[in-house]
Amino acid sequence: MNKTILKWPGSKAKVMGELNKHLPAGNRLIEPFAGSCAVMMNTDYPAYLVADINPDLINLYRQIQEFEKPLTALAASVFAQNADEESYYSIRKSFNDDAGMTLIHRAAYFLYLTRHAYRGLCRFNQNGGFNAPYEKTAKPYFPNEEIQAFAIKAKRATFICADFTETLAQVKAGDVVYCDPPYDGTFTQYHTNTFAEIQQRQLAQKLNELATAGVPVVASNSDTSLIQSLYGDFERHSITAPRSIGVAAGTGKKANEIIAVSRPAKSGEVAA
Incomplete structure (x- = not known):
């Protein structure tokens, strides 16, 4: 699997x-x-x-498809520097409020939020704001190998919102x-x-x-x-x-x- x-x-x-x-x-x-x-x-x-x-889900997949290495580096730095609950809600606020955020930053934040959210929930309110709560884990997992494998398979794929x-x-x-x-x-x-x-x-x-x-x-x-x-x-x-x-x-x-x-x-x- x-x-x-x-x-x-x-x-x-x-x-x-x-x-x-x-x-x-x-x-x-x-x-x-x-x-x-x-x-x-x-x-x-x-x-x-x-x-x-979900445009953020498709954006993540497109960013990995087209910009695997810079996206991986950016997302890894977000994971490394933001390990607690306060950081999670701060990033969630930026993700929801910063309309000028670049697509690659948005993808990195989306990956971080879904990986740190309660049970991996991807939940949005009616206004389009990500609102899943934080879940504390012993060591949040950064899916480096999974990103690499996805980038290879994505060469065969077209992603549309x-x-x-x-x-x-x-x-x-x-x-x-x-x-x-x-x-x-x-x-x-x-x-x-x-x-x-x-x-x-x-x-x-x-x-x-x-x-x-x-x-x-x-x-x-x-x-x-x-x-x-x-x-x-x-x-x-x-x-x-x-x-x-x-x-x-x-x-x-x-x-x-x-x-x-x-x-x-x-x-x-x-x-x-």
Whole structure:
């Protein structure tokens, strides 16, 4: 398993062994919900289109892609000089208030904030301000090796800041689609907005349309009655995944999830 740059609650890093069983070969993997990029880092597609509605997440990935060494040096200095709670909130304030901050500084601060935030939360308020609280750790980890590995894999990738509707509109023949959206009833935040039932339905409708057209589609989500019904035409595989937050007491930090896999296209159907 290749580790990711970000801690990221809900990361697929620990379930890639199961997920890879369901991801078919293709010319390009399209991910509308980038998250920690665990899927990109643990698959081997010729090309990737990785998207997210969070501009700071995409900026971090682009800065590593284009400026790996200066970004690494800058971020390492931020980590080394700001190890306590007071520093965290000071950097968070600068990150939120300094509209003239350069993109590379913003990426370094974003990496620092997510690595020092409670459970790795990446949380924004409705005004776009990062508001995850600080979490004290014995020794904050600087992901130097993970950045290096990401920069190599990123040579195959295109990173865009877009919502899932814009991203899925770019699907073409030969692509494989993997969606890991905010989960029904659990991870409902979609950057500064919520990802409620209406968005779950919109996403499922688009994925069903792509699947009907012959595009291979795989999606992860909570194992709820809503998700079971929305993906009723998909093959659904149940898994138990580790979860650091948002799990009911007594569950041992495990959550029931499903992997929905589009069935093979019927004879005569043509990919979009």
